[in-house]
Structures are given as structure tokens and as C-alpha cells.
Amino acid sequence: MPRAGLDPAAVVAAGAALADEVGLANLTMGLLAERVGVRTPSLYKHVGGQEDLNRRIAALALNEAADAVGGAIQGYAGRDALAAAARAFRAFVLEHPGRYAATIGIEPSGPDDPLAVAGRRLLGAFTAVLRGYQIAESDMDHALRMLRSLWHGFATLQASNGFQWSADIDESFEWLIAFADRGLRAG
Amino acid sequence: MPRAGLDPAAVVAAGAALADEVGLANLTMGLLAERVGVRTPSLYKHVGGQEDLNRRIAALALNEAADAVGGAIQGYAGRDALAAAARAFRAFVLEHPGRYAATIGIEPSGPDDPLAVAGRRLLGAFTAVLRGYQIAESDMDHALRMLRSLWHGFATLQASNGFQWSADIDESFEWLIAFADRGLRAG
């Protein structure tokens, strides 16, 4: 039995990719094992179990999202940065719905949890966007939560087909960006 | 063996209550059976299975949310209606996190699916809020999606402890209401 040359990172990456393909709910240990060319119990040499796998996929997703958003806003400020960040975030969620779903409803165990660290990285990218607006220091946290709620809500609703009727979704999203920009400017 | 006097509605109601208590992820058929005083297989006389149960809980939650929001805005208009709707919605999600979670990531099978009907009822309540603002007909859908995204995002993030640091969450929520009000007014 030749070795497959796996390590935790490879298993998590494969799990994230598989979740994107089949949906997080259908990501099973057996399916993942088959994908990486190994029998199910062998996965336990690399991850602690299904819950651990989920948390690692979530941390990976948040880090990737932070990279995507952080990269997208380079060289932009104000409304351009806001639009770039929003589009990059939504694109990431739509391209990687499975791994992003892994981040929903999950709580970091403490401030040093890789999940919490990755979350702060993503938050940092949005904070950078807000620096381009004249926002009182006391309003920063509120504005940050507003942005998170707005983009997270939109992306998850769209990812689950929550918008039923037919008005163009891209158009709604651009409208949302304009709305947030106006609001942040008029604060 | 005396009969328990169950029917689908009773099972679904108990399932929703249990989901609120233990979390949707921990809602198991066995636990629900125990709660209603019956052996597990007996549940299948009332609901089709776990997925069917989930959908029914989701429909119940959406109807209840629609009632809560619709009731809260009675007699109010404009910003008062917006604030009342937002607070009622958030309160509902925080009081019933389990059943609300059942609505996430679920797709109605068609326009007559009770889930779709309930979803439209909730949407109708938010539409009523928007009537208090001067919004162009072409912007209505966008504004509606904005409100849904904002409240859904905020409520779900808070329900999963997604807001890590310490700024007061109620305060952020009131800030969000003011933000949305300004934005809708300046549209």
C-alpha cells in the first residue's frame, strides 16, 4: 500500500474544494477519503474529525477571503475601495460557497484560535476600506458591523437562492454599494 | 399504549421549540421523539423525515417572523416603522435561533411551497415599511434586498457570536437602523 503523501493542509484543501463542489452538507468523510485516494479512517491521522475539519475549512476560507478583499482594495480609496472590496467578497463567496458556508454559525474557541485570527484579518481589510471615509472613531465599530452584516447577508442569501423573484441580482448589488457609500459619506 | 394525540403541527412545533433550546444541529429525531413522549419511528406517521421536518420548521419560523414584523409596524410609518420592524425581526431571531437557522440555505421547491408562501409574507411586511419612504418603483426590489441582507446578516452574525469584540451590540443595531433610514431617505 503506497503512501498517499497527505498532510493536514492537503486534506483541508481537498475538503474545501469538495465542499464547493457538492455543498457543505454533502461533504462526508467517506467522500473526502475517496477524493484524496485513501480509506476513511486514514483521514483521522491528519484531522481530528468532522468538526475539526469544518473549523479548518472555515479558517482557510476566512484567510482566503481576507486575501481576496485585501488584494482587491490595493491602490483604491473611498468609494472605489468600497466597491472593490464588496465585489471581491461576493465573488469569493459565490465561487466558494461550500467553504464559506463552513464559516457560518461557528464560534472561535478563543482569541488565539486560527479561526479568530483569520476573522480579524478579514475585518482588517474592511477596516482599511472605512479609513477612506470621514468616520468618527466612536462610529467605526458600528460601521464595520454594518458592512459585515450587509455583505454577509447579501452573499449568503444569494448563495442559497434566497432572492426569489427576478430583478437582476448584480444590479441590486451595485445598488447596495452605492447605498452604503452614500450612507458612510453622510454619516 | 395510550395514544399521545400528536399531529404534524404538534410535532413541528415541538421540533422548533427543541431546536431553539439545543440548537438546530443538535435536533435529532430521537431527541424530538423523547420530547413528545413517543418512540422515534412514530414520528414518521406525522412528518416525512428529517428534511421534511426541517422545511416545516422553516416555514413555521418564516410565518412567525412575518407575524412579528407585521404586527410591530402597525400604526407606524417611516423611520418608526423601520425601527419597529428591525427590532421585531432581530428579537425574533434571537429568541428563536434554532427555528430561524432552519430557514438558512433552504430552497422552496416552487411558488406554492409553504416555504415560499411564508417567505413572501415576511417580504410583504418589509415592503410595507418601504412604502413609508419616497422610493422609485424601480428601486423597490433593490431596497427590499438591502433590508433583508442587512437584518439577516446582522441577526445571523450575532446569533453565532460573530461579533467578537466588545462594542455594545444593541448600540450597533440602533446605529444600523439610523444608517438605513438615512440611506432610504436620501435615495
Added chain:
DNA sequence: AGCTTTCAGCTAACAGAGTTAGCCAAACCT
């Protein structure tokens, strides 16, 4: 009331996913 029919709840049994235990051989390290 008695008879019939229906059906809610039961036990038994199975399928599938997650997980643990324990073995063995491949890779690594002197």
C-alpha cells in the same frame, strides 16, 4: 351497545456516517 375500520404507536431490523483500536509496512534517521 356492539362491530368494524382505521391508524398512531410499537418492536425489530437495516443502512449509512463517524469514529476508535490495533496491525503493518513505508519512510526516515542514524
Added chain:
DNA sequence: AGGTTTGGCTAACTCTGTTAGCTGAAAGCT
């Protein structure tokens, strides 16, 4: 080469969901 580590395997167990088939209590009919 010898010894150690460790990744992969098989076997086996648990727990959850589900189906099949039985049975007696409730509801309806005459």
C-alpha cells in the same frame, strides 16, 4: 543495516435515520 516513527489499512462499534410489519386503541357505523 537496524530501529523508530508514522501513514495507511482492516475490523468493529456507535449513533442516527429510516422502513416494515404488527397490534391495540380510538373513531365511526348500524
